[in-house]
Amino acid sequence: MVDRSVFDRRLEKLELLLRHLRTLTSADRAAFLDDEALQAQAERWLHLTVECAIDLANHLIADHGWKSPSTNRETFQVLAQNGVLNADLARQMEGWAGLRNILVHLYLEIDHGKLFDILTTDLPEIEAYVAAVTRFVPDLED
Numbered sequence: 764m765v766d767r768s769v770f771d772r773r774l775e776k777l778e779l780l781l782r783h784l785r786t787l788t789s790a791d792r793a794a795f796l797d798d799e800a801l802q803a804q805a806e807r808w809l810h811l812t813v814e815c816a817i818d819l820a821n822h823l824i825a826d827h828g829w830k831s832p833s834t835n836r837e838t839f840q841v842l843a844q845n846g847v848l849n850a851d852l853a854r855q856m857e858g859w860a861g862l863r864n865i866l867v868h869l870y871l872e873i874d875h876g877k878l879f880d881i882l883t884t885d886l887p888e889i890e891a892y893v894a895a896v897t898r899f900v901p902d903l904e905d
Contacts, residue, residue, distance in 0.1 A: 770822045770900065774893070777815035781889060783808050788882050795879045802875050805882060806866055812889060813863035816856065819896050823847060835860040848895050855888040 787795070787805050795801050813835075820838045824831065829845050832838040836857040843853035862881065865873060 770819065773815045773818045773822070774897070774900075777812060777819070777889070777893060780808050780812045780815065781886060781893075784812065784882060784886060792876070792879050795882075796875055802873075802878070805875075805878050806870070806873065809878070809881070810863060810866040813859045813866075816859060816889065816892055817863075820847075820856075823896060823899055835863065842896075847899055848892070852888070852891055852895060855885075856892055859888070 784805070787801055787808075790798065790801055795805075817835050817838055820842055821832075823829075824838070824841055827845065829841050832841050839848060839853045839856035839860065842848045842856075843850055848856065
């Protein structure tokens with residue numbers, strides 16, 4: 764059984780991370796690319812953002828008894844198969860899972876220009892994800 768307080772804590776953390784990430788977009792591209800501290804913040808906060816998204820998905824999957832995913836990408840496919848996410852949002856979230864893999868495993872090859880682009884254009888995808896999973900929160904048992 765999913766612990767509602769665990770789900771809520773991860774949701775709150777995700778929303779906090781989104782607020783933090785938005786503060787990084789106040790820097791222009793050149794300033795961001797010249798500031799290793801901003802880059803490090805972006806890397807860590809983006810990593811944690813995706814981890815929270817994956818955790819929320821896995822909580823919903825477990826609570827509803829849906830098929831257990833074998834990969835982080837598949838986690839979002841399971842949500843789409845069960846009507847939590849539409850196909851486009853599921854594909855976008857699979858991309859976020861790919862970003863997580865880069866941040867965790869290919870950290871020596873991070874393109875900070877692309878990271879800045881993600882910060883300035885793709886955060887609404889995470890906001891849409893939060894809205895989608897939140898619709899299922901009332902179904903969770905306390």
